[in-house]
Amino acid sequence: MTPLTDRRNFLRTASMFGGALAIPAMPAMPAWARSGTHGLGSAIDVLTGNDIKLSIGHAPLRVGGRTSHAIAVNGTVPGPLIRLKEGQDVRISVTNTLAEDSSIHWHGLLLPFQYDGVPGVSFPGIKPGETFVYEFPIRQSGTYWYHSHSGLQEAMGHFGSMVIDPAGIDRVGFDREHVLVLSDWSAMHPHAILKKLKQNGGNFNFQKQTLGGLLTGKDQSAAERRMWGKMRMDPTDISDVTGAIYTYLVNGHGPDENWTGLFAPGERVRLRIVNAAAMTNFNVRLPGLAMTIVAADGNLVRPVETDEFQIGVAETYDVIVRPAEDRAYGFIAESIDRSGMVRATLAPRLGMVAPVPERRPRPLLTMKDMGMEMAGHDMAGMSHDMGSMKMPDPSVAPQVRMGPGVATLAAMPMDRTAERPTGLEDVPHRVLTYSQLRSLDPNPDPRNPSREIDIHLTANMERYMWSFDGVKFSEGAEPLAFRHNERVRVNLINDTMMPHPIHLHGHFFEVVMGEKGHRPVKHTVNVLPGGKVAFDLTADALGDWAFHCHMMLHMHAGMFRVVTVRADEDAA
Template sequence: MKGINLKFILLMLAFVVTTINYAQQKKDLLTEIKGDTTVYHLNINKTKVNLAGKKVNAMSINGSIPGPTLKFKEGGFAVIYVRNNMDVETSVHWHGLLVPNYYDGVPYLTTPPIRPGHTEKYEFPLKQSGTYWYHGHTGLQEQIGVYGSIIIEPKEKKIAYDKDLVLVFSDWTNEKPSSVLKTLKRGSDWYNIKKGTSTPLNEVLKRRAFSAQLKFWKQRMESADIADIYYPAFLVNGKSVQNYTDFKPGEKVRLRIINAGASTSFWLTFGGDTPTLVSADGKNIVPVKRNKTFIAIAETYDFIVTIPENGRIEIRATSQDGTGKTSAFLGTGKKLVALDVPKPDKIEMMKKIAKMDMKMGAPALVFNSRKSDPYKMMKKYGMKMSSSKNKKMAGMDMIMKRTSKNLFSKYNYDYLKSPNKTSFSKDIPVKNILLNLTGNMQRYVWSLNGKPLSEADKIKIKSGEVTRITLNNLTMMSHPMHLHGHFFRVINKNGDYSPLKHTVNVGPMQKVTIEFYGNESGDWFFHCHILYHLVGGMARVVSYGTPRDTRLKMYPVSKIIDETNRFYSWSNADIASHMIGFNFTTSNIRNQFNITTEYGWNKNLESEITYERYLQSYFRIFGGVNFENTSKDNLNNITTTAVIGMRYLTPYLFNLDVRIDSKLRPDISLSRSIMIFPRTVIFGYYEYKANFNWSNKLPSGINYQKDITWNSGLEYIISKNISVFGSYDNRFGAGGGFSFRF
């Protein structure tokens, strides 16, 4: 009886707790409207979700991913309480909203972080209308669920429609975002292998593209980049497919489309009749009929669609690299399927790019960040056009322009036209700024003018002045650049009627010019909205030079800057029939520590500890200690020598190591690996060490000795963390085994 009573009491307690939690959640979702003030309560929690076939850790806002839609009215006032129910800091940025600097939501730069167990209050007037969104700005939290949508209704409705529907597109990984970034930092090609977007040598040869491949290798690139990360799922409003059957035939629906992807831009296509694009980034545009539309990360587009008499309209978002899609269906009846977007052909892209006079490989790190000249960098890298009046050269220029247009013009904004003039008076002073967009895929460092955020000065601007920024993309990837707290003109063919936006996509090897009038104060963030590029360093602080808010005294700006220059660590171990090996690396942007050990079962050992300093993207100096046995097949005598030298990633992607040790023995080595088939890699290493008896340690009568070490082998990549390999090493002999990456 006592056991039954205890069970009954426990069940009742569980029921009461569940009821209280449900009631609290309902309370949290309530909106309070007091006059022209709208109040929201948001709660950020850790949770577990299964969005791509596996239950993983995530973060939710009021229990959902994406978070709830926040609805306001233009001219009103917003009050938003955000509570952090987690054990880590968090933050919320109101993307595209013109808010007071203190409430912009970038932790440590403009706004205090939301500490565990605390609530932050955001309050601001609503100066605009349109479709916007909000998201976390702490670390990589946006990737795992900290985002939601915002609708601000206009004072006067100027666009006719019956209903609206918010569609939030996003990407989802089952990995921890920190693990994703570590994989990218170590230079792994696993995500391309997993997506089927790698370009192995057998495919290059089959497509007669070897000369193009050589040109890419010469410029230290494996292939044309499109997207960095493998995603098992793409989502619309938190699901792979959504069906909205409540719409009636003939109804005009305003689709408020938001790209909340952490690392994915999408192609939007529509089934049924061609929709009408009416708004971009919350701003009305001259309506234009448009089906296939590129939506970069952080952009918003509003379309008007009409529900057909009998049919379900498909709105499809296809990832830029063609590796996945997600769809929403509106209406009932048979499917009206959206247009297919073909998967990009990377090898064909390489062949076309190779025909252009284009210099790639601009450094993500320059030698001297204080003295680097962005104009010299622009002149040296990117698309080259002849200044000669020679007819043959002029003809080649025309061919390059056409090739470039066919490859990259799909990313332009000429279809966007403001209904009102956006140009500034010619009497207003203009400050011109050039920002070259630069990156390094091998180390996953991203920067502007070869300077990551941690090494860059603020961009100083003035109130009452027009700032005109030329964004010159020197990489093979698109970069969606977002300026906090401002709208800017995106200069296009529409001149005085160029559109206003808060985020602009800069296509591969393309230039985009933006300009805005300085009418704010404080410091504002300007960055690439590919989340992993932001954390990799592609950001700047735009500063009006006004005093910092005193409420931020306890929150140093260095904290957010340091976030882009953290150390990441990785290791790999080889266990084979002829040897074992271990390598550990920890690295930030300029500094790297390495520990390597190789031991052959025939009792040959070599181990080394080094510190490296990157002076430039491809060049570093190092010093360290080397340990090895002096007699082959004998571990009784281990010698210790100090080493100093340089390491250089050469054109054609060879790793060159030149050094001298404390016994004054010069040493040079070269290594390279090439993917010859999908998942299959050949590798080789050659080292030549010379002893000219500069330290007088050789036996009498001997003035020169040499020591040659070499190996070669074949590796098959089974998974992200495991490979099987076979190799021959002149120290250890032949054998095979497994490689483990962690």
């Protein structure tokens, strides 16, 4: 199917021709995602059991009073919630009714690689009109999700959530639970978005610095602007795709629709929060209500109380809140560049509305976000040197293939896991950092790594070129090879000025920080601009696995590799 630049065109075409292009009038909202839900225990359309059937097809989606074209699972956006139990076997039959190939990847699940759902890596994909049967044992518990790994279908609504209950007693005590799926939505087709970004990397950034910001002292000084200008860098270039064209959603509901989840005062309410956005990291808070983080990426952590946290694309967090008062509380998810936000409500009764805070001023990037810690230096005095500093120094990363796709290399990348993430550096309340996370259970593999590798996250942001080590996947990037069960330390070095949520399929890894033996176990880690993150991986899953930035357009543009795990006798 040829991508349509505006999804309204699809609806007009469907109405003209009918037949194969006909789509239902409106998709039904799953009961668990409807406003006013009492929680998962009351949802009657959650899919459970050993035999589950899913169908991928076209659907209209109405957001903010405008109807546009979506790709839905079982006719809904988000798709149905699948609830399974650790220790069971599941058979999921997926039928593709589209006129193009499709797929489903089970994000964060440990399973045989041939059922991981990545076309061209672990299986051929699902052809139009065909059904593919995924069969695998459930080896874990927690909050997960699923989505397409074909083209840009995920950005068009092809995603849903999963809850896997533990085989024994759930060690997270709670009285009620809600799933909150965050996403971003635009009536503009994602291929058209990508085209505009390739033409102008800052196409959707309408928060650039102004003369008024200079005069009021809210933006950079004149000297700083000259310095950044010489480097052709923009300190407001925080998100590629912004609230200028995105509407941010909770469970398919926009900010004005006020999705509401119910509670009784005094209850312990578990919020299972999934970031299913295509391109948006969110800063999440419930003003006036503390949150206790109890799980990250499905794995239990030692409880840590906070007031706000950043959730990268593809991450999940479970939090416990205990609203004591008989009043409404706002759930606020603000894009990290603060170009937009979505609100929802927790309330004792439907119809109650919590106050909606004003959007906070957009942040500015600093030299640290460029991988250059310049604290204590005179910016005006250094401005004449900035043009030369813009040129990347290959000696800091000899394995990176230099070329037009590598605009910068971080000269002094820092471990920023103990730092507040982008946009939350100066807020007056508590903010979660990765360094606060500790695995509740001991890490399963106590071995030290036998080797380590560096992987640079590289880009030319102006030309919208993204890669690992300066090589786009389409340029014949070699697989990252591991021996079965070997222990390896992977150092991710972000040479760009944007955060990147890096996801490894088929495995969990331990983020290297804090107390050894109880490091957080994750499948996705957000690497801050100019920063570095190390993780220890036990390559215990044979096969070929995707490894990529989960910002969909970054992955699509080249920030993708294959990880191959082979037994010794099969290794090259």
